[in-house]
Amino acid sequence: MTVRLQTEGRVSEGTLLEIADVKTHFRTERGLVRAVDGVTFSLERGKALGIVGESGSGKTVLSRTIMGLLPSTAVLSGSVRFAGQEILGLDARQMRHLWGSEMSMVFQNPMVSLNPLMKIGKQIIEPLQIHLGMDKTNAVATAERLLRDVRIPEPEKRLGQFPHELSGGMRQRVMIAIALACGPTLLFADEPTTALDVTVQAQILELIGEQRKDRNMSVILVTHDLGVVAGHTDEIAVMYGGRLVEKAPTRELFANMKMPYTKSLMRSIPKLEDPSHTRLLTIPGRPPDLVNPPKGCRFAPRCAYAREKCVQHEPPLIVSDTSSEHFYACWYPVGSPEFEERDVEIMTNVGVGGSA
Amino acid sequence: MAGTGTAHLRDGDVVLRVDDLVVEFPMGRHATVSAVAGVSFDVLRGETLGIVGESGCGKSTTGRAIMQITAPTSGTVSFEGTDLTSLSYSDLREARTKIQMIFQDPISSLNPRRKVRDSVKDPLDIWQRGSEAQRIELVNSILEQVGIDPERAAESRPHQFSGGQCQRISIARALVLDPTLIICDEPVSALDVSVQAQVLNLLEDLKQQYGLTLIFIAHDLAVVKNISDRVAVMYLGKLCEVASSDDLYGRPAHPYTNVLVESIPIPDPELAVAGTTITGEPPSPVNPPSGCRFHPRCPYADDICSRTEPTMRSIGDGHFVACHHPLVTPVSIA
Ligand SMILES: Nc1ncnc2c1ncn2[C@@H]1O[C@H](COP(=O)(O)OP(=O)(O)OP(=O)(O)O)[C@@H](O)[C@H]1O
Numbered sequence: 001m002t003v004r005l006q007t008e009g010r011v012s013e014g015t016l017l018e019i020a021d022v023k024t025h026f027r028t029e030r031g032l033v034r035a036v037d038g039v040t041f042s043l044e045r046g047k048a049l050g051i052v053g054e055s056g057s058g059k060t061v062l063s064r065t066i067m068g069l070l071p072s073t074a075v076l077s078g079s080v081r082f083a084g085q086e087i088l089g090l091d092a093r094q095m096r097h098l099w100g101s102e103m104s105m106v107f108q109n110p111m112v113s114l115n116p117l118m119k120i121g122k123q124i125i126e127p128l129q130i131h132l133g134m135d136k137t138n139a140v141a142t143a144e145r146l147l148r149d150v151r152i153p154e155p156e157k158r159l160g161q162f163p164h165e166l167s168g169g170m171r172q173r174v175m176i177a178i179a180l181a182c183g184p185t186l187l188f189a190d191e192p193t194t195a196l197d198v199t200v201q202a203q204i205l206e207l208i209g210e211q212r213k214d215r216n217m218s219v220i221l222v223t224h225d226l227g228v229v230a231g232h233t234d235e236i237a238v239m240y241g242g243r244l245v246e247k248a249p250t251r252e253l254f255a256n257m258k259m260p261y262t263k264s265l266m267r268s269i270p271k272l273e274d275p276s277h278t279r280l281l282t283i284p285g286r287p288p289d290l291v292n293p294p295k296g297c298r299f300a301p302r303c304a305y306a307r308e309k310c311v312q313h314e315p316p317l318i319v320s321d322t323s324s325e326h327f328y329a330c331w332y333p334v335g336s337p338e339f340e341e342r343d344v345e346i347m348t349n350v351g352v353g354g355s356a
Numbered sequence: 357m358a359g360t361g362t363a364h365l366r367d368g369d370v371v372l373r374v375d376d377l378v379v380e381f382p383m384g385r386h387a388t389v390s391a392v393a394g395v396s397f398d399v400l401r402g403e404t405l406g407i408v409g410e411s412g413c414g415k416s417t418t419g420r421a422i423m424q425i426t427a428p429t430s431g432t433v434s435f436e437g438t439d440l441t442s443l444s445y446s447d448l449r450e451a452r453t454k455i456q457m458i459f460q461d462p463i464s465s466l467n468p469r470r471k472v473r474d475s476v477k478d479p480l481d482i483w484q485r486g487s488e489a490q491r492i493e494l495v496n497s498i499l500e501q502v503g504i505d506p507e508r509a510a511e512s513r514p515h516q517f518s519g520g521q522c523q524r525i526s527i528a529r530a531l532v533l534d535p536t537l538i539i540c541d542e543p544v545s546a547l548d549v550s551v552q553a554q555v556l557n558l559l560e561d562l563k564q565q566y567g568l569t570l571i572f573i574a575h576d577l578a579v580v581k582n583i584s585d586r587v588a589v590m591y592l593g594k595l596c597e598v599a600s601s602d603d604l605y606g607r608p609a610h611p612y613t614n615v616l617v618e619s620i621p622i623p624d625p626e627l628a629v630a631g632t633t634i635t636g637e638p639p640s641p642v643n644p645p646s647g648c649r650f651h652p653r654c655p656y657a658d659d660i661c662s663r664t665e666p667t668m669r670s671i672g673d674g675h676f677v678a679c680h681h682p683l684v685t686p687v688s689i690a
């Protein structure tokens with residue numbers, strides 16, 4: 001790895017991020033949207049956490065809450081401690097010294113987040129000059145190297161191009177180069193590889209992984225691709241309707257999935273070993289309305305395993321019998337007699353690869 | 357001939373045939389980007405052709421060039437027997453109603469200021485198909501079919517729908533003119549896995565029902581395998597392998613396809629350690645390598661690979677590869 005910036009004088013061990021009962025609600029015409037509704041977790045230095053969940057489950061809002069990048073309609077509560085310091089609710093002026101050099105984010109939509117009117121070179125070089133005080137020559141050389149690191153061919157030429165002249169995947173890689181430019185301690189990567197082909201995806205994830213090891217950077221990888229989180233994270237948090245519904249070390253989660261929701265997500269992925277045109281399993285219905293979330297388990301209306309209790313009472317986040325680091329919120333988890341009884345019924349009705 | 361051969365082209369009920377398609381873009385003052393460099397393929401009626409390949413290899417450009425949104429530098433695109441590259445503007449407009457495109461970003465491909473149902477009805481208004489009442493009836497029934505409440509669509513704008521719903525709406529809009537061919541450019545990449553499964557099932561159903569022919573461009577190889585009958589692999593503006601989807605994944609013959617298949621992330625941490633990964637720098641489409649464009653990164657490359665461009669040849673069962681040293685022994689050389 002060639003990018004080594006700002007590595008001296010860093011604390012290299014311990015907890016980097018601690019968030020406790022974070023709520024991010026938005027005031028809207030329809031009422032209060034409970035986008036993130038009481039999330040608690042912590043992240044060690046140098047570790048990678050994957051956040052998965054359907055669209056609208058609050059993954060991006062949670063990341064933006066930690067970064068302090070929210071519109072003024074947001075109502076915040078709870079606590080976010082970064083390197084021991086409370087940062088929830090700091091304004092943009094106070095956050096600015098953290099952005100880039102301490103925390104940076106690869107945004108979900110590269111076309112929207114890159115300035116379409118500015119050559120990509122300038123978009124990488126400017127933060128290097130501003131945050132790291134590099135002179136022009138040095139910044140240009142660093143920018144070229146960063147582009148080469150993210151596997152962009154002919155970086156010298158690309159610096160002079162505008163975003164629309166690059167393919168979708170190249171724009172995404174430019175975003176990653178910008179995010180890594182100032183050597184952050186915590187990198188948020190929000191769907192960093194959805195626009196990339198599998199070989200480049202593997203390289204980019206490896207690149208992020210190397211940075212993580214080299215500089216003990218922590219990573220929060222937001223994605224709905226369970227294949228991506230499987231190979232590139234230490235822990236996984238599953239979100240549903242603004243809540244954390246399951247969290248475990250990666251291997252433990254895949255070995256002993258507890259939430260029917262997590263299981264359903266797994267089952268809706270097309271499998272390479274299935275023949276083509278295999279009917280895919282789907283999760284019926286839609287994610288909950290966050291203005292009026294269901295009062296029991298938020299997944300109950302769509303859960304094939306739900307019973308009366310699920311509709312009436314919200315399950316607490318409890319420790320799994322399989323690992324003390326594994327938490328889930330479900331009354332009838334995978335493996336319980338109630339779950340298994342119904343699962344046999346469902347899988348028989350559906351037939352292998354049938355539609356649900 | 358610049359292309360990689362035509363052995364893989366077929367007779368039969370061909371809806372679309374692309375012949376030696378070349379698309380170049382100027383880059384700076386003196387250079388050109390060779391985005392698509394002599395690609396030929398065909399799609400039979402009712403078939404789904406998947407196109408995969410490295411980011412920047414020219415998949416979207418190929419899709420746009422078929423639609424003539426980007427003018428091909430050379431080559432022909434013949435759709436139901438008519439060469440689209442030689443049509444007058446008005447004939448092309450007419451022909452384009454039979455070919456529709458669905459894009460990756462469902463929300464920004466709909467007009468944010470218009471009611472969703474009006475956006476879906478637009479093509480019918482532009483082409484003045486039927487009476488207003490008939491148009492609304494048709495639009496309602498198609499919206500119903502893609503699982504969108506027509507009443508809600510009549511009153512709401514795109515931002516009031518989720519990403520998956522917007523993609524369903526885009527699909528509805530692509531369907532109203534009763535197209536023959538739909539080119540889907542990463543239609544599910546922006547969707548989460550559960551909605552992706554719904555949209556893939558939906559495309560499969562609509563295909564049966566409307567007798568559609570599809571071109572499906574995507575990065576997710578498991579998704580492409582699921583939806584496609586045949587898959588074409590592109591590398592740096594060239595086609596390197598074409599086969600039925602089960603065959604392509606079962607016995608990839610081109611070294612690049614092999615790397616691609618090996619790089620697929622597996623949703624299982626015990627198996628997720630990548631096998632073969634690609635080595636070397638990505639090549640430049642401005643100054644593409646000689647001979648086989650993959651040779652600088654190919655573990656099997658020898659002299660002939662850097663000198664001579666391989667052409668498509670059959671390795672049996674409708675499986676074609678453009679490689680001097682394919683990973684399986686050719687059964688017959690076409
Ligand atoms: N500024 C806002 N005002 C009101 N609601 C908002 C705002 N931003 C986000 N939301 C809502 O908060 C919820 C969570 O959104 P978020 O973007 O975090 O989802 P996500 O999990 O990142 O989904 P995706 O996978 O689609 O990116 C959604 O219902 C969204 O509509």
Ligand SMILES: Nc1ncnc2c1ncn2[C@@H]1O[C@H](COP(=O)(O)OP(=O)(O)OP(=O)(O)O)[C@@H](O)[C@H]1O
Pocket residue numbers: 164165166167168169170195197381382389390391409410411412413414415416417418641
């Ligand atoms: N308008 C343009 N001007 C200049 N170069 C372009 C233009 N459009 C595309 N290109 C170049 O053509 C090549 C092929 O791009 P294309 O968008 O077709 O790739 P792709 O295979 O769709 O990639 P991705 O998977 O990343 O979407 C790239 O090198 C790209 O930079």
Ligand code: SF4
Pocket residue numbers: 610611612648649650651652654655656657658661666678679680681682
């Ligand atoms: S032709 Fe040669 S260089 Fe190209 S893929 Fe085959 S073996 Fe590799």
Ligand SMILES: [Mg+2]
Pocket residue numbers: 059060061108190
């Ligand atoms: Mg998001």
Ligand SMILES: [Mg+2]
Pocket residue numbers: 167168415416417
């Ligand atoms: Mg593309």
